[in-house]
Amino acid sequence: MIRKIPLAWLQLTREKTRLIVALAGIAFANILMFMQLGFREALFDGNVQFHQSLNGEIVVINPQSDALLSLKTFSQRRLYQVLALEEVESVHPIYIGFTSWRNPQTRKLRSIQVIGFDPDDSIVNLPGVQQNLDKIKQPDVFLFDQGSRQEFGTIAADFLQGKAIETEVGGRTIKIGGLFQLGTSFGADGNLITSDLNFFRLFNQDGRNLGLIDVGLVKLKPGANTKVVLEKLRSSITQKDIRLLSKQEFIDFEKSYWASSTAIGFIFTLGTIMAFVVGTVIVYQILYSEIADHLPEYATLKAIGYTQFYLLIVIFQQALILATLGYMPGFAFAIFQYNIVQKETLLPITMTISRALLVLLLTVLMCCISGAIAIRKLRAADPADIFS
């Protein structure tokens, strides 16, 4: 291949200040997109951490439930109906509710999510739960989520120092018997795990009883096909007051609630689009002024025999160079910001390969769109105007 003078590169790099400003603009658009998409995904991931930790294949919920945050109860008789199928190994009721936690240091109240289940069963795969199940068999003993927000108090640190922690939850005095790791979500700032009995002691006055459950978890016998079992269950249980989901469907159900049914998912999508538009405008401005400033030079190139097509390629090369060069600082700064956000909010926000590629793709697309708009200016480069 014949190597040519890299016109696009030389033109862009000749004026360093201008290039740096341009790259800063693109990096800025990049960071905006990374943050919006990152928050969006963190919101979804944060809300399904509990779902993902469930140690079972099928989930039963009330069909009126639309997210973990606002579950409706259903009769446990429905859950035991599922047991009739021979592929089913066991069924486990899970109780979820929100109540107030009093910060033992500041005495302030804050809403906390409480998860209750039979401590004889291994239901959730979360670090710290399995080895502490015996503790929550005692009355009014709870496990505290060390991923909870600071506002609940320095519970985890105090516990690890061996201090006994007693506080008021939902009007009852409870003890912390251990720590586990779940993390916050947009729905819950903190979490407690306890036995089903302790759960009812706490939610007694709400009219809750053991017969009404929030989430039913179904474990299948080894080798059973979840899809087939689900089909069988759906056709055998004709009552419309429960909904049967596979674990993955349960995860998607929660995600789609946040993505479509609330403004939160929409806001971040809109934010990403805005960042994209801002980036496009920035790149367009840069390319337009590059073309406008070099119009006589482009016309000269046409006069000495270069084609319009050659100049189009040069503009698009510039767009791609800007995209790639601007992406690098944008990417680096986004990782830095993710770390800060993760520390501050405890949201599970991290850089993923798919998001890195998505933003790179969006950046290239952004630069190509601006290039396509900016090249209209190139037609003004008329070689006939040069002799004058």
Next chain:
Amino acid sequence: MQQPALKIQSLNHYYGKGVLQKQTLLDINLEIGAGEFVIITGQSGSGKTTLLSLIGGLRSVQSGSIQFLGQELSGASQQKLTKLRRQIGYIFQSHNLLGFLTAQQNVQMAAQVNNNISMQAARSRSQTILQAVGLGDRLNYYPENLSGGQKQRIAIARALVNQPKLVLADEPTASLDSTSGRAVVELMQHLAQEQMCTIVMVTHDNRILDVADRIIHMEDGRLSYNNSLTPARLSRQFESNT
């Protein structure tokens, strides 16, 4: 008799449309031989620049005919005109160098317009021609760091690097003082003679008329005066006779 480098027949050109239409060239007939150095003079608005841009294939021919080495420009497609332009060297009044390229890269851009030349060949050819115009020690200078005369010499190098059969120059000395203007024109004449290249130059500059083989005067879009007995031609005829 050798084929003329340029043959122009009943060329007319108009600007504008309808009642505002203005004729800038009226019935131009002109033949320019290979290797001839022709200067076109005339008041501004006399149509000389229009004529130059038509010859150079930068504007489409409206009526009449221009033949460059036997190729008809009238009715030629954009693609054909672009190809044709690669066989012509252009020197502009305001040199029109690419500011973000060095002297050598500017010349190389012209050398590379033909795709069948290697990077190395383009580079060495550019260096050779820049040495020939006396800028061998300024290869890696950017235009902004060079004087007007030096920039115009890069423009000459760029126009001549592909050894074109025709060079079109539009007031190449306009922005230069008399000494460097003179030097630039003599350089053009010298290099063109070496390469047997036809030169058509538009100029107001009376100090350089003597280098031409022929001086054509234009007035209101017509050729008014066609003097072939310039000192340069006489001396050249004298040289060839002896």
